[in-house]
Amino acid sequence: MYYLNGEYFELTLKQKITYFFISLAIISFGNGLSIAAQLGAAPWSASAVNLANVTHLPTMLFLAIEAILAAVINLFMVEKINWRRAIGNVIFGLLFSLFVAEFAILFHPLLAPLSLIPKLIVDLFGICCIGIGVSVIQRANFVLHPLDNLTNVARFKFFRGSAPLGQLSNFIFAVTISLICWALSGKLLSYGIGTIYCFFLQGNNIAWGDKHLFKHLLHIDPTKI
Template sequence: MVSTKWANSLRGRWFFFGLSILINAFFNALTVSTNMGSGIWTASAVSLSKWTSWSLGNILFLEGVSVAFTNLLLLGRFDYFRLIRNLIFITPFSYLLAGFEVIFVHLGIAHLSLFWRCILDMIGLFGVAAAVSLYQRANLILHPTDDLPYILRFRFLHGSPVWSQWLSNVPPLAIVLLTLLFTHHWYGFGLGTIYNVITQGYLIGWSDRHVFAALHHHLDFKN
């Protein structure tokens, strides 16, 4: 049992941040390897990569930079430290995710039956939501695309994890639809993506209450 005092100390928050990065990369890679649909931001990056023929890594980085600056506009001030934290998150997370994805490919996840790939995809998407809940609560360093719904949630939407998640999904969903319009193909988008769009806000809210619940939200701005 983790004590509330330790969980919310600076040491505890860094521990949960590190744990959340591993969990997030692991389960994101699992969703990618199933080919059943990943989170909407990952799907949008894959779509842009296919459409523009740019590498997926470059697209992920550029998306992160764009969203990081959008976050500053929503905050209403130029927070250099927050921007640096957003940008620092991108590179190590991407390499961890890529490493785990290679492992899953070698394990043959993509060649499992449709039933088992669906199950693993759902498990992966739940794991991603739980990880997002952890590092949103620790609030030390966030991926820009996770910082976006966090800012929306507490600055504009009265703490609602559901509405903030849905609103933050509008830009990547628009990218996926534009790619479909111009290329006539879906890329990185599947049943798992639809499930993610509909449920992630609920799953984050559930994780706030049940996954290491001793860790509380640490806000660093006022409404």
């Protein structure tokens, strides 16, 4: 839904699809940058990297598994199950997993020669991109990555619409997974300044996107859909 010239309008299917691909590109791009920079990825991406390290299976596989599990949890948290949206969210998550893996492979050789400060700038920029992309896809209200949908549901169901608190509650589980992997392998990968920044301030990036990017788009309580 969007607000324009004092009136509320429903997004057309074409508009929803457009925002879907814009968001998918921004979020995947940002995750790929943060993983390739190796100075701290978003917590869920970092958890997938650490699971891959422990099991020696592809990171993309765990990104996909996380998306599917989050989609199942979402079904239990909403008041009314919308199967079209649930299936669409899983498809988004699987596409996201593929795109992030490809972006990370693409960016790694480009970022590897850089010194610490340029890498850090790229890493933080990537994480900001993730938050902005999440803001757009949440408000477009078409399909979401299941983890972002989980954040959105928690935001309205438990935290009175607070994006920072909703995001923080989501990330706690991702960090726990990585800590378990650390205990098993003795290595903690894809954690750093970027992860700390993402953990505490990604909700603020989402809130910034709400106010400054596609400002006419409005949030709808996902628990009522």
